[in-house]
Amino acid sequence: MDFSMIQQQSMKLVMTNELRQAITMLQYSVQDLHDYLQEQQLENPLIELDVSKAEKDFHRPVSSDDAGISALDFVAAGEEGLQDHLLSQLREQQLDAKEYAVASYLALNVDENGYLAGNAAQFAEELNEPEELIAACLRLLQSLEPAGVGAGSLRECLLLQLERMPVRDRLAEAVVDRHLDRLASRQFKQIAKDENVTAADVQSAADFIVTLNPKPGAAFYQEPAEYITPDATVTLKDGEWLVQLNNDALPVMRINRSYEQLYRQDEQEVQSYLKQKQEQFLWIQRSIAQRQDTILRVTKAVVEHQRAFLEHGPEHLKPLTLKTVAEKLDIHESTVSRAATKKYVQTPRGLYELKFFFKSGVVTESGADQSADRAKIYLKKMIDGENKRKPLSDQKLSQLLADEHGIELKRRTVAKYREEMHVPSSSKRKRYES
Secondary structure, eight states, X not given: OOOOOOXXXXXXXXXXXXXXHHHHHHHOOHHHHHHHHHHHHHHOTTEEEOOOHHHHHHTOOOOGGGTTOOGGGGSOOOOOOHHHHHHHHHTTSOOOHHHHHHHHHHHHTBOTTSBBOSOHHHHHHHHTOOHHHHHHHHHHHHTSSSTTTTBSSHHHHHHHHHHTSSSOOHHHHHHHHHOHHHHHTTOHHHHHHHHTSOHHHHHHHHHHHTTSOSOTTGGGOOOOXXXXXXXXXXXEETTEEEEEEOGGXXXXXXXXXXXXXXXXXXXXXXXXXXXXXXXXHHHHHHHHHHHHHHHHHHHHHHHHHTXXXXXXXGGGXXXXXXXXXXXXXXXXXXXXXXXXXXXXXXXXXXXXXGGGGOOOEEEBTTSOEEEHHHHHHHHHHHHHTSOTTSOOOHHHHHHHHHHHHOBOOOHHHHHHHHHHTTOOOHHHHOOOOO
């Protein structure tokens, strides 16, 4: 073992902070980019972001046309939640203080789907109250609207709803009470044998059961709407498909002029600080420009490849891979992936995420390459039009795809596509009619 000094030449990619930032900004959605720039504005005093038009409208001065309108008129009224709905019903009941306190406690423990985790014994121990009182208050809670609220399980929830029906369906109640697992796997013949009825009777009961609400509280809980802003718009003009970036969706970033006077100061630390922040500002500006340019190039390449989809619809989607676009644009596949993820394109056929247009292919009889989505569309049509008493098996679907559309898929591939479309197997699609 000895030591020596050698000189070696090599090439390697150095991931600088600036390069990492540019890569990160490319994968941001419009909303993510908004949030990122607002964070940078807090850290860098030179960055000034223009407020959006919506914010300007919200903060607009009151004009003569607004006479009689106050700021409170623009505040949305909150919708009544499930627990508030239950409490308002409890206040209408003839309850003493103890009963109301216990029933209210149970109502406040109901989750967003309307279920109550725990039984009378557990709540009696928690509240240090008699179990009989807890059980009575639980029955009261389960008698409120919506039907099925306060249940401890799906079985109990469905039974509570069935018990309230004007005409009781005893078979439906028996199926829910004793055969819920079998019902889920559509073992209608076994259920029919145990209940001494026909499979058609079980089918009828199952059709009725699926009309019940497995989550009675969900109607009172709504997640806030998520608005999608398209990054680009595709339009047809003079027979050509044009791609235009939606630059208006991005905040306008400029230098904060109130800091200009600091440039005239002679203090070395101030000058060094401002220079660093200015370089940061310029790099963010360049990264945004590069992001927009990359998204535009990728979108144009996708639109050029998927003209048939834009002109004729989803059945004409062509197979497209990241590698194909990367080679066409002379960029890395990972760059194409980042540019396509969480980026949306407004087309005459609707709003689509850019990565929607990247599809795997299947081979047809003639050797032509078709998108897997096209095969799924044909599969869905065949399944929708099948005889539900004798549904098509995966093998039969494979044969029909080849005979009618020239698309050759193995049985296991058909099964894979069917599962991706959330379509059950033929045995579970079968209906028993009288």
